[in-house]
Amino acid sequence: MTTHLVSTDEPATPGVEKSDEPESILVSRGAFDARSLVTSMPLALRKLAPRAQARNPVMFVVFLGAVVTTVLALLRPSRFSWTVAAWLWFTVLFANLAEAVAEGRGRAQADSLRKVKRDTIARRLCADDDLAGVGATEEVAGSDLRIGDLVLVEAGEVIAGDGDVVDGIATVDESAITGESAPVVRESGGDRSAVTGGTVVLSDRIVVRITTAPGETFVDRMIALVEGAARTKTPNEIALDILLTSLTVIFLLAVVAVAPMQEYAGQSPDPVKLIALLVCLIPTTIGALLSSIGIAGMDRLVQRNVLAMSGRAVEAAGDIDTLLMDKTGTITYGNRRATDLCPAPGVSVDELARVAHRCSLADDTPEGRSIVELCRSAYGVAPDEGTDPDRRVTDTIIPFTAQTRMSGVDSDGVDSDGGGALVEYRKGAADAVTRWVVAGEGTVDDTVAADVERVSSAGGTPLVVGVRTHGQPARVMGVIALSDVVKPGMTARFAQLRAMGIRTVMVTGDNPLTARAIATEAGVDDFVAEATPEQKLDLIRAEQAAGRLVAMTGDGTNDAPALAQADVGLAMNTGTSAAKEAGNMVDLDSDPTKLIEVVGIGKQLLITRGALTTFSLANDLAKYFAILPAMFTAVYPQLDALNIMGLHSAQSAIVSAVIFNALIIVALIPLSLRGVRYRPDSASKLLGRNLLVYGVGGVVTPFIGIWLIDLVVRLLPGMG
Structure with a gap:
């Protein structure tokens, strides 16, 4: 394995954004609106079940507080x-609503996918080795x-299950999966x-060999993923859950200690006030929105036609340090042009063009074809240049062989004059054509050899x-110079990754x-040449051993x-199926540079949760x-100096804080779903x-919000 460091002097361009974002019929890009709140309300009400509430320790405390307060009332x-x-x-309901809205968006996408999933009739080959598909077939249900199993699929027929093409070549309409209207070519052996x-x-x-069992197809997994049914908590979420639970326990002990303090001060403890105080002090805001942030992160990936097999992959994308990209088909078009x-x-260039x-x-x-x-x-x-209607031409095609390393055509024709x-x-290859010319009593100028060397030195094929x-x-x-052409815009995209610290x-x-x-042309930071699949694996392990998170894009079995x-x-x-099974994300658009957007979404998820x-x-x-201060002002008038908002009474202060606590969750639902804007x-x-x-906003907003609500609450009877 040969490794070289390439110095790049391309400037970082953090403002570069992809403008031609692929559209998909599977997703809706509409902004968050009030309608989504209304349509998600039934699901939010169903989440009021105690078993559902127990999954979130912070909101479970609020739920228990609501139950006890209702009993006391x-x-x-x-x-x-x-x-x-x-x-x-x-x-509690608004917290459920945040999660319900996020899940509802996923269910809408899953409904679209279910329209794709249908049980079709497949023509299964009776002989397992009949790859030509000329033998007997039997009709069976796709399920x-x-x-x-080997399945024969012809023009106009639906492919009944996931698999690999083992014989033939065909154009396939994948718009129901990817949203891309242009047909794609699927062929065996690649x-x-x-x-x-x-x-x-x-x-x-084509003849397709089925690679997945019924119920485990790619579309089945997509449905489960976008519904969030299989979404597990990531390590960061688990750590944050532990932190929030610890803070809840601390504030619970603090509120319990308030009761003896009130008795000592000559006040009768009011359980309703203490419960309200506890709910206002524990981290209900992030506790209510935490689940929706994770679901919305995966939803944003689906909106870009990327399916993440777990929330862990989304978060890891936001933290990656090193990105490995296969050259062929990823950075370059794959076929030399x-x-x-x-x-x-x-020889004039026009003469060369006509002969080529x-x-x-x-x-x-x-x-x-590129020539x-x-x-x-x-x-x-x-x-039609070179043809003459008065000339009867017989062309003999000379195919390329490993022995001759040349190809071409022999034209034998007779014109009207006989x-x-x-x-x-x-x-063909320079040495092969040179020998052919010399054998034909011709000579090769040194300039040609110099051109061959120049093209080779530039990484091309002469x-x-x-x-x-x-x-x-x-x-x-x-x-003729053949080059592995770098895809347009790759230099700017790598500069954008560099701005992200990747x-x-x-x-x-x-x-x-x-x-x-x-x-050098693409602008990558480093490259590894003559790499085998084993060496790619060793390189990733070495990066991980150094404490770096690694991302990899690929499409071949050798990348698995x-x-x-x-x-x-x-x-x-x-x-290949092997590559899709090995990865923890699948790009439906098959755009390897999509990883830039994936990284941005991962970072946006982390920033949103942190913010x-x-x-x-x-x-x-x-x-x-x-x-x-409002609770104890009646006993300790000196605390009135801390009542900087001038809240009317302990009751109005508590009610105002509880109302603000509920409304702020609703106000932040759109942000949790949309995500905090990420800029490299x-x-x-x-x-x-x-x-x-x-x-600073988290400190200032409650003072303003509670003060405004208190101005209204103090006017209500029974709040004085």
Whole structure:
């Protein structure tokens, strides 16, 4: 394995954003609105069950407080006790509402996916080794297919289950899954062999080997994921739960200690006041919104056509330090393309273009098609150039072989005058064409060898073009430069990752010379050349051993071990089943650079949780100083100096705080679902911004809110 450090002088461009974001028919990008609150209310009411409440320790305390307060209000009715009880129930309900809205958005997406999932009739091959699909078939329900079954699918038919194409090539309509209207090509023997149940074959025929059991298909997993049914708490959520539970216990002990203090001061403890005080002091805001933040994070991924297999993967994406990207098909287009023509001495570029076009017309490889495209678009060669209606031409295609390392065509024609001659066109490896020219009594100019060396040094592949007319010496026409073309915009995207503090590493099996050229052009921070699947795995383990989180994108079976080892493994939907099973995320658009958006969403989730936690704790601190002075002012008049808001009485202060506590949850639901805006910046600046906005805001907002509510509450009878 060869590793080189590539110095890049591309400036960081944190403002670069992707404008052509892919749309999907599976998701709605509508902003949060009041309608979603109304439609989610029935689910929020169902979540009032004690078993559902017990999953959230903080809100379970509020739930128990609401139950006890309601009982006390029944035993000793008063306007104050009933008001507190009502708003405590509203607090619990609004907390459920935040989670219900997030889950409701996922269910809407799941309903769309269910329309894709349908039980189709499959034509299963009776002979397991009949890959040609010419033998007998039997019709079975898609739900009866088993792993390993071979299914024949022809144009117009629905693919009955997830699998890999083992024979044939076809265009497939995957719009129901990806939202992309353009059909895609699926073929056997490559990294684009995976097909998904529910998609439709548009042309030709393929034989699919089923790789998943009924009920475990890709669409089934998508439905479960977007509904959040399989979402487990991440380590950060568990740690935050422990912190919030600890704070709840501390405040519970503190409130319990208030009762003896009141008795000592000559006041009769009021359980309703103490319960209300406890609810206002514990971190109810973040406790109510914590679950919705995590669900909304996964929902934002689905909106971008990325499915995360767990919340852990989303959070890990926000913390990654190193990104490994496969070169072929990720940073580059994957197939080498013709990018330049270098004519030999005495040959014009137009002559070279015509000959290169002629000897590539029958070449159906991606490289051959790119040569034809280059000659037509850049050099104006007409599609029918070189043909003559008065000339009867017999073309003999010369295919590429490993022995000759050349391909081309022999044209033998007779014109109307009876003349004509055999013309041989060849293109191929420099040494092979050189030997062919020399054998045809021709010579090769040193300039051609220099052009070959120059193209090779730049990481490209040189193809030499030669022509020989019967009875004349063969001659070299020039050199075609094939290059592994870097996708547009990659340099800006890598600069954006660098602004996020992420180190990018290109992994390729190419030689170091080619790898260096591509890495420099793309703007990655580092590259690894001549890498095997085992070396990719070792590289990820080495990064993780150094304490760094690693993300990996890939689409091939050879990427599966690395995808499984990486903290974030983003597999392409067009890739093999092995790659999709190994990764913990799947990109339905098969855009490897989508990982930039995934990282942004992960960071946004972490920042949102941190910002709302900061706001909640600061909020509780402010409520503490707002309520306690009002509660004890009657006994200790000196505390009135701390009643800076001038709250009317202990009762009005408590009711105002309880009302504010419920309303602030509703006010923050849109933010928890939308997420705090993330802008690539250093961790210290992000922390400072959050402390300023949400820390200071969390202290100021309760003072203003409680004071305004108290102005209204004090006017109500029974609150004096």
